[in-house]
Amino acid sequence: MIRAHTVEQVRAAEADLLARLPEGTLMQRAAHGLAHAVVDLLGSGAYGRRVLLLVGSGDNGGDALYAGALLARRGAQVEAWLLSDTAHERGVAALRAAGGRVRHREVTRSGDGRRAASSTCGYDVVVDGIVGIGGRPGLRPAAAAVLDALAGIPVVAVDLPSGVDADTGELEGPHVTADLTVTFGTHKPCHLADPAAAACGAIHLVDIGLDLPEALLEALQPSDVAALLPRPVPDAHKYTRGVVGVRAGSATYPGAALLSVSGAACGLAGMVRYDGDDPVLDLVRAAHPEVVGPGRVQAWVVGSGSAAGAESALRASLADAVPLVVDADALAFADLVAGRPAVLTPHAGELGQMLGEEREVIESAPLRFARRAAEQYDAVVLLKGRRSVIARPDGRARVTLSGTPWLATAGAGDVLGGLVGALLAAGLDPFDAASVGSWLHGAAGTLAAQRGPIVASDVAVALPALLGSL
Ligand SMILES: NC(=O)C1=CN([C@@H]2O[C@H](COP(=O)(O)OP(=O)(O)OC[C@H]3O[C@@H](n4cnc5c(N)ncnc54)[C@H](O)[C@@H]3O)[C@@H](O)[C@H]2O)[C@@H](O)CC1
Numbered sequence: 288m289i290r291a292h293t294v295e296q297v298r299a300a301e302a303d304l305l306a307r308l309p310e311g312t313l314m315q316r317a318a319h320g321l322a323h324a325v326v327d328l329l330g331s332g333a334y335g336r337r338v339l340l341l342v343g344s345g346d347n348g349g350d351a352l353y354a355g356a357l358l359a360r361r362g363a364q365v366e367a368w369l370l371s372d373t374a375h376e377r378g379v380a381a382l383r384a385a386g387g388r389v390r391h392r393e394v395t396r397s398g399d400g401r402r403a404a405s406s407t408c409g410y411d412v413v414v415d416g417i418v419g420i421g422g423r424p425g426l427r428p429a430a431a432a433v434l435d436a437l438a439g440i441p442v443v444a445v446d447l448p449s450g451v452d453a454d455t456g457e458l459e460g461p462h463v464t465a466d467l468t469v470t471f472g473t474h475k476p477c478h479l480a481d482p483a484a485a486a487c488g489a490i491h492l493v494d495i496g497l498d499l500p501e502a503l504l505e506a507l508q509p510s511d512v513a514a515l516l517p518r519p520v521p522d523a524h525k526y527t528r529g530v531v532g533v534r535a536g537s538a539t540y541p542g543a544a545l546l547s548v549s550g551a552a553c554g555l556a557g558m559v560r561y562d563g564d565d566p567v568l569d570l571v572r573a574a575h576p577e578v579v580g581p582g583r584v585q586a587w588v589v590g591s592g593s594a595a596g597a598e599s600a601l602r603a604s605l606a607d608a609v610p611l612v613v614d615a616d617a618l619a620f621a622d623l624v625a626g627r628p629a630v631l632t633p634h635a636g637e638l639g640q641m642l643g644e645e646r647e648v649i650e651s652a653p654l655r656f657a658r659r660a661a662e663q664y665d666a667v668v669l670l671k672g673r674r675s676v677i678a679r680p681d682g683r684a685r686v687t688l689s690g691t692p693w694l695a696t697a698g699a700g701d702v703l704g705g706l707v708g709a710l711l712a713a714g715l716d717p718f719d720a721a722s723v724g725s726w727l728h729g730a731a732g733t734l735a736a737q738r739g740p741i742v743a744s745d746v747a748v749a750l751p752a753l754l755g756s757l
């Protein structure tokens with residue numbers, strides 16, 4: 288499991304450790320990890336390579352300066368630009384002692400940033416030590432101008448890309464866009480949640496020995512998914528494995544029924560039932576001969592392509608006291624679900640309608656709005672997107688790290704709904720079902736896309752092979 292801790296949690300854990308260790312120990316651990324990561328990124332060692340450090344006033348700059356000193360001792364040509372009036376003094380001294388060059392704020396003052404950068408091009412890597420967890424979101428104009436002028440050079444962010452909001456993953460004004468982010472002690476929410484996560488590039492975690500409390504935000508890893516996957520016990524029969532019922536699709540959108548059933552029929556539940564118009568059931572049976580008609584189920588999947596039938600389908604499903612997945616057209620009636628074990632699966636546009644916000648507003652703060660909706664609707668919310676967020680009413684959340692932009696294809700969400708329903712029917716609680724289903728869906732999309740562009744049904748087809756690999 289990847290766990291992300293808030294700045295407050297990290298500060299508390301650091302304080303605890305700082306009190307027990309000789310001064311500077313944590314920063315030395317961070318700087319060593321950072322220097323190693325920079326060498327890895329450079330590929331052929333540090334010797335003769337040109338490294339530019341962008342240094343702010345705090346300890347984030349200190350990490351960059353000490354790492355720069357280590358790189359200079361390995362033969363790199365290291366130059367530090369101090370972007371603030373003050374900088375970590377011992378870090379500056381260490382870099383100088385190792386043969387690095389230090390340039391002061393004047394050369395990079397607003398307006399001069401571009402000139403300074405163009406006069407010193409040829410860097411192999413830029414190390415962003417402007418701000419870390421102590422920073423306010425956004426960058427000063429001078430820093431933003433320097434970054435603009437350095438565009439095209441690989442950037443390694445120290446702890447986080449400067450300018451992003453560490454705790455929320457939100458952006459407010461300019462920020463660094465990194466190729467690699469080297470973080471310390473634990474992940475922070477900005478490393479997992481978009482839009483900030485998209486600015487992190489690859490993420491490398493350096494252990495500095497922090498003893499951390501429980502995290503409110505996590506991301507499943509393949510081993511976590513494998514551990515949570517329902518598997519048939521030796522004496523299983525189809526009913527003990529769980530029956531998933533699908534109320535999706537309509538005469539207008541028969542394809543949604545097929546796709547939703549294809550996700551439900553991933554093999555993780557014992558049986559799939561379809562409840563809908565006869566012509567649609569015939570289509571479903573032609574593609575999935577194992578699917579049976581309505582009857583008792585352990586979970587319902589409702590709403591994908593249900594059109595005008597969404598409300599009655601949802602009410603009928605609520606009449607059974609079983610968990611449910613509420614998708615697409617049924618989301619307009621999601622307040623009927625409050626307090627029931629349920630997973631709501633909106634994309635940003637649908638969540639915007641549920642919360643009275645524009646799609647763009649939701650996309651600017653997916654973690655915040657997924658949590659808000661989970662609390663308001665008293666259900667697990669799976670907000671779909673590049674980095675889907677799964678939130679519980681109590682604020683705990685997970686982010687899905689699997690997936691590919693090829694999944695942005697019509698009907699992919701229908702497959703996901705069916706898949707999450709199968710996991711609910713098999714006995715997973717809504718939070719696990721939603722996060723495991725979302726992870727599997729993303730990974731199946733990635734697997735399918737290895738052969739070329741995909742359509743939604745390809746995701747369902749890839750599921751058994753993916754599950755086999757787990
Ligand atoms: N505390 C510790 O023991 C450790 C801290 N470490 C590093 O220390 C960092 C945190 O250091 P600090 O608490 O000194 O804080 P930062 O270095 O993140 O930045 C705070 C400083 O930047 C200024 N600032 C805030 N927002 C700004 C903005 N938008 N633009 C320009 N300047 C801005 C503030 O005036 C403040 O002086 C971590 O991110 C990590 O890199 C690591 O060395 C590991 C150990």
Ligand SMILES: Nc1ncnc2c1ncn2[C@@H]1O[C@H](COP(=O)(O)OP(=O)(O)O)[C@@H](O)[C@H]1O
Pocket residue numbers: 634671672673674675690691692693694695696697698699700701702703728
């Ligand atoms: N850029 C992206 N990168 C990764 N996954 C994406 C991206 N865009 C969409 N997805 C995923 O594709 C699926 C799209 O579902 P949805 O928006 O409901 O489409 P539809 O309604 O057509 O089925 C979701 O699982 C979502 O997480």
Ligand SMILES: [K+]
Pocket residue numbers: 347415416417418419444445446447448449
């Ligand atoms: K930084």
